[in-house]
Amino acid sequence: MKAYINTVIISVMAILVVMPALASAATVSVGNATTVGSTVTVPVNVSGASDIGAMTITLAYNSSVLSATGVSKGTITSDALLITEDTINSSGGISDTDTETVRNHGAIIGNTTDNRVNISMVSTSGFSGDGTIAIITFDIVGSGTTPLTLTKALARGTATCDPCTNETIVDPASYPEISITKEDGSYTAEAAYDSADLNSNGVVSMMELMTQIGKWKSGEVGMMELMTSISRWKLGTGGYL
Secondary structure, X not given: XXXXXXXXXXXXXXXXXOOOOEEEXXXXXXXXXXXXXXXXXXXXXXXXXXXEEEEEEEEEOOOOOEEEEEEEEOOOOOOOEEOOHHHOOOOOOOOHHHHHHHHHHOEEEXXXXXXXXXXXXXXXXXXXXXXXXXXXXXXXXXXXEEEEEEEEEEEEEOOOOOOOOOOHHHOHHHOOEEEEEEXXXXXXXXXXXXXXXXXXXXXXXXXXXXHHHHHHHOOOOOHHHHHHHHHHHHOHHHOOO
């Protein structure tokens, strides 16, 4: 999976390396976050997009406040293939159906690290319009304010060679750079008690954790919420606040 993701990301970066004349500009921005329990979703939006053939974005954040858990498609990339563990077959490739999706609608990949989220996307037909590129999901792991900083946002248009030859189709000069304006965001996590912390003392005890497991079994809490409670129980009497 990682090798395949790296191959696609390298392919995108190869197109983005050389900077020829600029195409029309676009704005990439961090949208307003939505918080449900200890889960936060943050949209990465684009406006003024016109035939974006390749784009790479890096969002940096404070990992003592949030922890990124995943990336999902947005409205602009809704028809593209989201490349995940499930899309990769035993031989390290993707199915014929998924390959056709990439050819027709493009692909998007999200990769999370300790304090960064990397998003890469490609499309032969181009992504256009105003909307959401991707939605990043975080877990709240602490209190305070974290910047949500777009440290990188590079884009190129679709191929301008006509007709395209074997040489020009891989020439970065065939893909005009799109000027990107970046608009960062931030998120503030208030000190919040874990849903398993029934007496609100900042500590998840074994008894409280067992109660939380029971709620998970009955469907009252989700898996991510349970995993957060388990991680906070592991902190012991020192607490999580």
